[in-house]
Amino acid sequence: MYRIGIDLGGTNIVAAVTDEKLNIVESVFAPTRAYRPFEEVIADMCTLAESALALSGINKSDCSGIGVGSPGNCDSEMGIVRRAYNLGWKDVPLCELISARMGLMTTLANDADAAAYGEMKTGAAKGKKNVLFTALGTGVGVGVITDGKIYSGAGRGGVEAGHTVIMMGGEKCTCGRRGCWEAYASATALIRQAKQAAAEHPSSKLASLEEISGRTVFELADAGDAVAKEVVDKYVIYIAEGLANLINIFDPEAVVIGGGIGDRGEKLLVPIREFLADNCFGGRERIQPEILSSVNRANAGVIGAAALV
């Protein structure tokens, strides 16, 4: 049987048809335009799934179901998106609406949870049963797999580890708190940190960049620019401090770093591994989790969604 995965993001919707082994047969995407009523967004999700089916020449009847990864607080049992700030959604009965139109069983999970699940099924953490996935992008998403299953606490929310404070009284976070990990370790935070450093060093190369983005800051640091390097080195520590916290809590076998930042690969992972070996509880004596980059990369969300089926 084939599967349908839909990755609902604040910016784009991606729909894919995959085979049983979660290889993408065909995928399509379109902007979410989340300002619209949720019914319209969900209708688009279905249309995109139908397009992916049409392009692949696969019949709906050959699909075992639809998996959806959504931002925010997802009630997987009820199939309801409880609260998704970047969509402006509250208590949206997503699975019911999609199943009604598509005639297929629909399964819902938080997007980071789905991505974590996908990395375990067919990605960096294949074969592991205890996995922590973090997507470092606009925000910081975290998904935890325990004993082969998505961990979601009392099942009413899930692991909002991006919103754990690593610096009391620090930077303001989108969630309202100050000092959250997300406010230091997201790509958005890196850009803020780089802009600040550029302002402090107006004659630096960093300050002369046309556009400060994650990519340009990394490039400059790699080229040996001292100011950019300092920004990147500090940023890596912010990532690592949050990861050390989560390793101390969840004791995973593997940590998978995804999102745009994860694409940096070993250049990012090497200093993180060093920090973790020194700072996790038990230090170098403990069993260290493997620290890996996402294998599913930009498709982590949609492969994870399909894996839910």
Add this chain to the structure above:
Amino acid sequence: MYRIGIDLGGTNIVAAVTDEKLNIVESVFAPTRAYRPFEEVIADMCTLAESALALSGINKSDCSGIGVGSPGNCDSEMGIVRRAYNLGWKDVPLCELISARMGLMTTLANDADAAAYGEMKTGAAKGKKNVLFTALGTGVGVGVITDGKIYSGAGRGGVEAGHTVIMMGGEKCTCGRRGCWEAYASATALIRQAKQAAAEHPSSKLASLEEISGRTVFELADAGDAVAKEVVDKYVIYIAEGLANLINIFDPEAVVIGGGIGDRGEKLLVPIREFLADNCFGGRERIQPEILSSVNRANAGVIGAAALV
């Protein structure tokens, strides 16, 4: 059937016989003297269990087993204390040694995990299935119950949430890191904070205390002393920041606060509830966990240990 619970602490060993409903029939304790070889400490644990049996007049054959709560990193499946810094233990086959002498099945868990389990079975969180317990004492221990079972990640360590950084670069922690929650929210931390405030305000009542302890600082704050009150108010926020982090991660139905600090009851809980309602992810819109004091109090460890059987 009766049960035997043994709470192995860095300072004392407590052994108790309980009935099936986990009411303590008889309990005894003695200093751990952890500097001795582990075989001697474990022999004492058995002797204390035998004493509790003798005092209660209950036969070993009427007991269904022995539960042990130990500090540090416990491998429940193998019955081995992997690493307990305050005992100086590494890979101690505790269950095997106790079972061999006592002729009863022995079950092991981390002490905070056991206490969490006990609070769920017969304490503040009775009837709940998703519970977070924290013992605020010399250190900060955390136990997490998910779906009625002790949560311990990959099963190689468990939730070392006392050692998650809430203040990057902050106070030095016993684990080697800087800024851990334990270094701000333990009773030890409160005393340090009070001593610092006393040094800064040499003419304050706080500075004139004969002994600065958790109890004396709280008493002075309750009596309206401004310096002590400021110390306590800040300390409560340190506790609450760490709890907000854990609530965002685990989404528990109830949070139970134990350890010496937990005995402060509603005076502690009221400001914590306020902070959490404002600062947890989803703010006042989310389902708030109940914030409770330990019911098992000083017996939380030994009742939890017996509950493991």
